[in-house]
Amino acid sequence: MTQFLKRNLPHLPVYAAGVWMLAACQSAATVVSSPAAVAATSATTMSGNPALWPKPISRLAKDPAMEKRIDALIAKMSLEQKVGQTIQPEIRHISLTDVSKYHIGSVLNGGGSFPGNDKFAKAQDWVALADGFYKASMQPSANGVVIPIMWGTDAVHGHNNVIGATLYPHNIALGAANNPGLIKQIGAATAREIGVTGIGWSFAPTVAVARDARWGRTYESYAESPEIVKAYAGKMVEGLQGEPGTKGFLSDQHVIATAKHYIGDGGTQGGIDRGQTDASEAELVRLHAQGYVSAIESGVQTVMVSFSSWRGDRMHGHKYLLTDILKDHMGFDGLVVGDWSGHEFVPGCTRNNCAQAINAGIDIFMVPEDWKLLYENTLAQARSGEIPQARLDDAVRRILRVKMRAGLFERGAPSSYALAGKSEVLGAAAHRDIARQAVRESLVLLKNKNQLLPIKAGSKILLAGDGADDIGKQAGGWSISWQGTGNVNSDFPGATSIYQGMAAAANANGSRVTLSVNGDYQERPDVAVVVFGENPYAEMQGDISKLDFASDKELQLLKKFKAQGIPVVSLFITGRPLWVNPELNASDAFAVIWQPGTEGAGVADVIMRDAKNGVRFDFKGKLAFAWPARPDQAPGLAEGKGEGDGPLFPRGYGLTYADKSSVGDDLSEAWQLAKQSAQTATIFKNRTLEPWQLMLADDLNHSKTVTSNVASLGAISYRAVDRLVQEDAIQLQWSGRAAASAGFFAKERVDYSALAAKALVFDVRVKRAPTAEVKLAMNCGTDCLAERSITQALRQAKPDQWETLSVSMACFATAKLDMLLSPFALSTSGELDMVLHHVRIEAVPAASVRCP
Ligand code: BGC
Ligand code: BGC
Numbered sequence: 001m002t003q004f005l006k007r008n009l010p011h012l013p014v015y016a017a018g019v020w021m022l023a024a025c026q027s028a029a030t031v032v033s034s035p036a037a038v039a040a041t042s043a044t045t046m047s048g049n050p051a052l053w054p055k056p057i058s059r060l061a062k063d064p065a066m067e068k069r070i071d072a073l074i075a076k077m078s079l080e081q082k083v084g085q086t087i088q089p090e091i092r093h094i095s096l097t098d099v100s101k102y103h104i105g106s107v108l109n110g111g112g113s114f115p116g117n118d119k120f121a122k123a124q125d126w127v128a129l130a131d132g133f134y135k136a137s138m139q140p141s142a143n144g145v146v147i148p149i150m151w152g153t154d155a156v157h158g159h160n161n162v163i164g165a166t167l168y169p170h171n172i173a174l175g176a177a178n179n180p181g182l183i184k185q186i187g188a189a190t191a192r193e194i195g196v197t198g199i200g201w202s203f204a205p206t207v208a209v210a211r212d213a214r215w216g217r218t219y220e221s222y223a224e225s226p227e228i229v230k231a232y233a234g235k236m237v238e239g240l241q242g243e244p245g246t247k248g249f250l251s252d253q254h255v256i257a258t259a260k261h262y263i264g265d266g267g268t269q270g271g272i273d274r275g276q277t278d279a280s281e282a283e284l285v286r287l288h289a290q291g292y293v294s295a296i297e298s299g300v301q302t303v304m305v306s307f308s309s310w311r312g313d314r315m316h317g318h319k320y321l322l323t324d325i326l327k328d329h330m331g332f333d334g335l336v337v338g339d340w341s342g343h344e345f346v347p348g349c350t351r352n353n354c355a356q357a358i359n360a361g362i363d364i365f366m367v368p369e370d371w372k373l374l375y376e377n378t379l380a381q382a383r384s385g386e387i388p389q390a391r392l393d394d395a396v397r398r399i400l401r402v403k404m405r406a407g408l409f410e411r412g413a414p415s416s417y418a419l420a421g422k423s424e425v426l427g428a429a430a431h432r433d434i435a436r437q438a439v440r441e442s443l444v445l446l447k448n449k450n451q452l453l454p455i456k457a458g459s460k461i462l463l464a465g466d467g468a469d470d471i472g473k474q475a476g477g478w479s480i481s482w483q484g485t486g487n488v489n490s491d492f493p494g495a496t497s498i499y500q501g502m503a504a505a506a507n508a509n510g511s512r513v514t515l516s517v518n519g520d521y522q523e524r525p526d527v528a529v530v531v532f533g534e535n536p537y538a539e540m541q542g543d544i545s546k547l548d549f550a551s552d553k554e555l556q557l558l559k560k561f562k563a564q565g566i567p568v569v570s571l572f573i574t575g576r577p578l579w580v581n582p583e584l585n586a587s588d589a590f591a592v593i594w595q596p597g598t599e600g601a602g603v604a605d606v607i608m609r610d611a612k613n614g615v616r617f618d619f620k621g622k623l624a625f626a627w628p629a630r631p632d633q634a635p636g637l638a639e640g641k642g643e644g645d646g647p648l649f650p651r652g653y654g655l656t657y658a659d660k661s662s663v664g665d666d667l668s669e670a671w672q673l674a675k676q677s678a679q680t681a682t683i684f685k686n687r688t689l690e691p692w693q694l695m696l697a698d699d700l701n702h703s704k705t706v707t708s709n710v711a712s713l714g715a716i717s718y719r720a721v722d723r724l725v726q727e728d729a730i731q732l733q734w735s736g737r738a739a740a741s742a743g744f745f746a747k748e749r750v751d752y753s754a755l756a757a758k759a760l761v762f763d764v765r766v767k768r769a770p771t772a773e774v775k776l777a778m779n780c781g782t783d784c785l786a787e788r789s790i791t792q793a794l795r796q797a798k799p800d801q802w803e804t805l806s807v808s809m810a811c812f813a814t815a816k817l818d819m820l821l822s823p824f825a826l827s828t829s830g831e832l833d834m835v836l837h838h839v840r841i842e843a844v845p846a847a848s849v850r851c852p
Helices: 035-041 064-076 079-085 096-101 123-137 171-177 180-196 226-241 281-288 290-297 319-329 355-360 371-384 389-405 429-442 471-475 498-509 553-563 581-585 601-607 791-796
Strands: 106-109 150-153 258-262 302-305 335-337 444-448 460-464 512-515 527-533 568-573 589-592 681-685 693-698 703-705 710-713 716-721 729-735 740-745 759-768 774-781 784-789 802-808 822-828 831-842
Touching: 064 389, 079 371, 079 389, 096 123, 123 180, 171 180, 171 226, 171 429, 180 226, 180 429, 226 281, 226 290, 258 290, 258 319, 281 290, 319 335, 319 355, 335 389, 355 371, 355 389, 429 601, 460 498, 498 512, 498 601, 527 553, 553 568, 553 581, 568 581, 568 601, 681 822, 693 710, 693 716, 703 710, 716 740, 729 759, 740 774, 759 822, 791 802, 822 831
Parallel strands: 106 150, 258 302, 302 335, 460 512, 460 527, 527 568, 568 589
Antiparallel strands: 444 589, 681 831, 693 703, 693 740, 710 716, 716 729, 729 831, 740 822, 759 802, 759 831, 774 784, 774 822
16 A cells, blocks of 8 residues: 555546545555446547548658568467567566567666666666667577567666767757757757667657646656647658658668657646647647648657546546557658557556557556566456457557558667677767757747857856856756756766856957856956856656746846946746746846756857957747746746737747847836735535535545435445535545545645645544544645645544544645645555544644654
């Protein structure tokens, strides 16, 4: 039970599907559920209107000879060999012996996962491990079938898990550059660096159209509108894979590409990672499908499924969108890979058991850990027919097709590839030049009072801010480590910080740059440049509840310079548009530099003049996301709300040196964060109060929003009962047959941070004391949760009498109280019968459950 409630999101109430708890407490589950049990779980009929969808034509035709070869191979394969092809473990969780024993078809390394767990692994170490996997997959078998393995990696802005690689600006920056040709060059250069490590498959490009910048993956999205995403996706695929129909296609200079995350990952309500996308089918097509159209036309070989749901149904179990639309209607003939155990959230599934995902159209389970039981279950389901043979064969056919197209059957061991081990190709000068160009073209100038930029030759420049000389900060998430945290400059050999780039430019034009992170100086500068902004983050952890740049420290610095009459340039590092009116007002010039990656010199190229005071490169970048006038403008910002409520800067905005700023120093700073100044909050009183909804969930990812006076699900049942007036209380009964939970959930994040010193208080009448541990949780998203056992308090309560229990909010300190999705979720696997009345947060003299 330790994982119970740990990772999954609350499934957003209206649609009564999915759940907020993890099925991993089932990991001891034994093999196979009956077909009947599975059938019972697919309550929704997933269907739609295929006529709304485009029919892209791939420039890569099927090759009849290859199809015959695949047929012959499939005819010889054992069921074990077929199932093995569908299993993709993570390199930390599989031995070479297991690769042979289980006929494993592919492996991945997750973000921040390296050969031998060594962050500093050399190109040769990567190649040696790739060779190990290859050789293990090529062990002779009794029936003569040997199938080379594939290795997938997240090369999302360059080969970002590898020390010394060129890291390009994140996608949001590339979107601002709006240069499809450059994207193709980035793809090609990235493919070469991947080749150095003997890996042949990249989990990129992300073709999400992020519609709510509170999403922590906004920076992985090229644009909030589909045009740029469509123009880029195909180009990135061509860069990575090579051009279909040419000799270079999937040659050893190239790698297999992945369009991800299919579909609607950027459209979730509230920008909640792994959440629920409500778009109509027409909107899904218009906004979220466009990247797949050009990717398929360019011959993309793999598509990764999104963690999110569409209108209540998890994408990992979505037969209509995966099979009927993507494969049958859009003609995608490559393979569909799941995302990091995403199948475990499909109703009726666990991490180790999910025929539904394969049956819906997933060809490879990405199942980093604990994959053996999934293998066994899938094998048994293939034997029993729960997974039809035709479906399994189709999955294997697609996997083999991709492998054959990539030449894996002929290529030999990774160490024999042309680029393998060539460490000079990692971070090669030619690649860094491309990245530097991308940095230059992606910078967006928002303000330039008195034409302060570009900085004149011969200036005394004070360079301040914690982003000035921090390559980890300028690289953002998915940089060596998964979240991009924990890195120091020496982890990026060959890279250039913004300071280093400016120092070199200053050298060339007779200026002087003094680095002073905290802004102190001895000699008064002509101009101060302050580099500041968001610290690195990635999926899940990067979600926020308002579009506000919260930190205050840089603002004080900007104001200090301003007060001293020193002109100030702000260089803002960010993965999304954020409200920065106070910082804009305090700056004479303000440029958004996004997360530029390893080639920080691209910044100086634009903002510093040459020795003859000529402009070297003008600003070219235009916002691919609208910029907020207030922190509370998401959602809706992407829709370009009407008069008076529009963005501060619309999509497409970006000054050049010839332009005059449209903003002065008087932007409204009046917006006060909508922090609840309230001293209390009420969650349930006589009825569930807005924005909360009562939900029940079982241990197999089914959930239900309570909409009437009785409801039950699995081991839990609910009834509205009377305390003071009719139906003003909630009776919850757990039967103990399995784990189950009940809680109040919202569709948007709620800020209770002002209540951090109070207690969660509820009136309860315990009719039957708990027979097992009961946990009370606050939930703020996937892997964002705090829970506290309240078993003792419930056991000590006088039987069948009303009592008031309180748990101090300090017990939930590990949840992010400013972005709660649930302030109260109770779970147990034992028996319990209790009535709840009046659930609130308020001050109490001494809570019944306290935390130091
Ligand atoms: C992410 C994917 C990524 C995968 C493997 C998942 O959590 O959503 O984008 O490809 O992990 O690292
Ligand atoms: C991995 C990531 C992955 C994430 C998903 C991390 O441990 O390194 O690649 O996306 O887990 O939970």
